[in-house]
Amino acid sequence: MNTTYRNRRHSVAWILVVLFIIVSALTLPPQSTDAEWNQGHHASGTFQAANIGPLRNFQCDASNTLLTTRVDLRWDTPAELVGEDVTYEVSWEGSGLLSGSGGPIEVRGNQYTYRQTLLTGVLDFGVDFTVVPKLANTRWAGESSYASANGFTLLGAVGGFDCEIVGPN
Secondary structure (H helix, E strand, O other): EEEEEHHHHHHHHHHHHHHHHHHHHHHHHOOOOOOOOOOOOOOOOOOOOOEEEOOEEEEEEEEEEEOOOEEHHHHOOHHHHHOOOOOEEEEEEEEOOOOEEEEEEEEEEOEEEEEEEEEHOOEEEEEEEEEEEEOOOOOOOOOOEEEEEEEEEOOEEEEEEEEEEEEEE
């Protein structure tokens, strides 16, 4: 075989391949797939958001012994969640010299007791609390409620100690 014959044979083969591709593309109909978009479907639904109000009857009481300052927070379940499985997220931010922040922690039940030892409240005592009601096992959260406890301590003696509800915001 000479070179000219071989080159012509390769050219004819390429032309046949190209013609086959073109004819195949033009003669094969489109095939259906799992995602057929040629039929219109209408769907409808409703969405309802949970409305979780603030804590009811939120109370804050503070007491002091020689070595410990104690703050008791109590509340009633929001009206919208009575009879539901509710948890409460409690967190606090200390403003005393050696106080720190804490939480959030999950509380089951309607009260939380915070204790601070003498060593962390030597000069002053100040803690701001946040309590958030939550529908258990969901991400639904209600309004935050706030309380603030303040006082001056010196070797366990407390002066001007108070605890007040500063409200839901």
